[in-house]
Amino acid sequence: MIQLIFLLFIFLGRTVQSGVFNNYDGHKVLTVKTTTGENANALLDIEKTEGILVDFWREPWKGNGTSDVRIAPEQFAEFERFLKKNKMGYDVMIEDVGRVICEEQQQLQNRTVFKKTNDSALFTLNEFHTVEEIHDYLRALASKFQSSVQLFSIGKSTKQRDQLGVKIGNSGREKRSIVLNGCIHAREWLSCASMLFIISELTANAHAYQDILNKLDFYIIPVLNPDGYTYSWTDDRMWRKTLSGPIKGCFGADLNRNFDFKFMMAGSSSNPCSESFAGTHAFSEPETKNLANFLASRRNSVAAYFDIHCFGELFMFPYGYAKIYPPDADDLRRVAENAVQAMNAQNGEKFRAGSIAEIIYKVSGGSIDYAKAVLGINYTYAIELRPSNFKLPNGFIVPNAYIIPGAQELWAGIRVVVQDVISGR
Numbered sequence: 001m002i003q004l005i006f007l008l009f010i011f012l013g014r015t016v017q018s019g020v021f022n023n024y025d026g027h028k029v030l031t032v033k034t035t036t037g038e039n040a041n042a043l044l045d046i047e048k049t050e051g052i053l054v055d056f057w058r059e060p061w062k063g064n065g066t067s068d069v070r071i072a073p074e075q076f077a078e079f080e081r082f083l084k085k086n087k088m089g090y091d092v093m094i095e096d097v098g099r100v101i102c103e104e105q106q107q108l109q110n111r112t113v114f115k116k117t118n119d120s121a122l123f124t125l126n127e128f129h130t131v132e133e134i135h136d137y138l139r140a141l142a143s144k145f146q147s148s149v150q151l152f153s154i155g156k157s158t159k160q161r162d163q164l165g166v167k168i169g170n171s172g173r174e175k176r177s178i179v180l181n182g183c184i185h186a187r188e189w190l191s192c193a194s195m196l197f198i199i200s201e202l203t204a205n206a207h208a209y210q211d212i213l214n215k216l217d218f219y220i221i222p223v224l225n226p227d228g229y230t231y232s233w234t235d236d237r238m239w240r241k242t243l244s245g246p247i248k249g250c251f252g253a254d255l256n257r258n259f260d261f262k263f264m265m266a267g268s269s270s271n272p273c274s275e276s277f278a279g280t281h282a283f284s285e286p287e288t289k290n291l292a293n294f295l296a297s298r299r300n301s302v303a304a305y306f307d308i309h310c311f312g313e314l315f316m317f318p319y320g321y322a323k324i325y326p327p328d329a330d331d332l333r334r335v336a337e338n339a340v341q342a343m344n345a346q347n348g349e350k351f352r353a354g355s356i357a358e359i360i361y362k363v364s365g366g367s368i369d370y371a372k373a374v375l376g377i378n379y380t381y382a383i384e385l386r387p388s389n390f391k392l393p394n395g396f397i398v399p400n401a402y403i404i405p406g407a408q409e410l411w412a413g414i415r416v417v418v419q420d421v422i423s424g425r
Contacts, residue, residue, distance in 0.1 A: 021236070022238070025098035027072050028071050028076070028095060029092075029395060031090060032069055033090060034066060034067050035088075039087075043069075043086075043088070044059065044361065050082055053271070053275070054071075054275075055070040055275050057069065057311075057395045058312055059267075060361055070238070093395070094394065100397050101237045104397050107399070107400065111128070112124045112127060113129075114133040114136055119140065120140040123140070123200075125197050125403065125404065126403050127403070129193075129196075130230070131233075134223060138166050144203075145203050147171060148169060148203070148213065149203060150166065152166070154293070154294040157225070157226050157242070158242055158243055159227045161226040162226070164223075165219055165221035166199060167217055167219050168202045168218045169213050176215075176301050177218070177302050178216055178219070178302075178303060178421070179218075180219070180308065180414070183223045185228075185240050185241075185309060186225050186232040187237065187396050189229075190396075190402070190403065191308040192223050193406075194308060197403070197404065211422075216421065219298075224287060227243040227287075228240065228252065231243060238396070239252075240254065240275050241253055241254050241275065241277065244285055247280070248272050250272045253279035255285055256307070257276055257277070257278035257279070257363065258288045260370065261282075261365065263281070264278050264365065265321045265322075266320075267362050268365055291367070292370065292375075295371060304378065304380070305368065306380075306382075306383060306414060307383075309382060309383065309384045311384060311385060311387050312360075313350055314351065315336045315339055315352070316384070317336055317354075317356075317368070318369045318373065320355075320357055320363045322357055322362060323357040323358055323362075324357070326372055326373070329355070337353045339412075339417055342416050343412050343413040346405070346408050346409045347405050347408070351409070356368075367382070368380040368382045379420070379421065383410060383413065385406050386398070386402060386406045
């Protein structure tokens with residue numbers, strides 16, 4: 001067991017090695033069949049009961065009784081024994097994660113790099129971009145659309161990178177606002193890319209949204225976790241957390257466990273080598289503290305807050321820490337279900353709506369729970385983008401062809417919430 005834990009520390013503890021791209025050759029992603037509540041709980045508790053640090057690509061989902069888990073070659077035999085002991089079967093979702101990453105790297109080599117001096121119209125929305133390119137794009141937009149776009153930063157990350165965003169709206173009186181952020185988890189690149197699509201819609205295609213822009217301001221932060229996102233480009237494609245630390249040789253905390261509401265109550269880890277490490281204390285990470293301060297400073301005007309993730313195709317509202325609901329849960333559910341209808345109508349996907357605790361699993365210290373319970377923001381949603389677990393077999397690593405359709409689905413759902421805000425229901 002000591003040898004096993006050491007190996008898991010190496011492969012899942014996520015030590016930082018600058019300049020060395022982490023090798024995932026032979027790593028598999030298994031779809032584990034958690035057909036009972038006991039199965040799901042056993043898998044979620046595997047770190048505590050077996051000492052195995054599992055990289056959940058998708059935690060046990062109540063909708064279909066499965067969970068996606070990445071397994072290193074050195075873990076495979078031990079993990080199989082665990083599954084057999086708990087009477088859980090599995091299918092291989094990805095045979096070789098390293099091969100999938102290699103294919104993506106080849107695609108990235110042929111992309112169009114956005115330069116500081118470029119006009120914003122040259123930014124390719126159907127490709128993935130580094131944080132430097134994304135920030136240069138935001139600057140280009142602010143320069144080009146000076147009457148409707150303002151560049152802002154909510155603060156600095158652990159490594160002193162700006163958490164940049166843009167405010168988009170027609171000038172005039174103080175208006176209610178919509179806040180969106182992507183890439184709270186570094187490896188979820190589609191969540192960043194979808195923010196850029198929405199930004200483009202509200203600027204380059206602003207003529208189509210004048211009614212919205214006259215009544216609301218949009219604050220959009222494409223990359224909430226710039227350190228982790230950068231590291232996922234340069235060193236480790238599967239990096240999820242921040243780059244704080246090290247603690248016991250491991251770096252980073254899960255930002256979506258680090259907010260100061262029901263901290264460490266459920267679905268979080270106190271092990272700094274775990275992917276779901278909640279941090280040493282609530283708001284230990286500057287990235288979460290900066291976002292909380294930003295939202296608090298506008299709490300009287302923010303009508304809706306969205307935290308965008310991938311993957312799984314889910315439209316979720318509070319709470320996550322327990323199967324407990326805010327007083328306006330019926331209204332949150334109504335709007336979410338309408339949004340899901342609009343999203344599914346785009347491309348025939350299968351998005352589902354529900355509270356976090358009822359639709360997937362219990363997790364505390366999350367962004368939307370904090371925004372709702374502490375700040376009192378009316379509409380607070382966490383959205384898991386495509387793919388669903390049933391279709392594309394590459395999870396976080398999606399081809400360029402999925403960027404625009406995925407962003408269109410998201411924008412369709414958000415517009416439903418926006419219209420509800422405008423109508424004042």
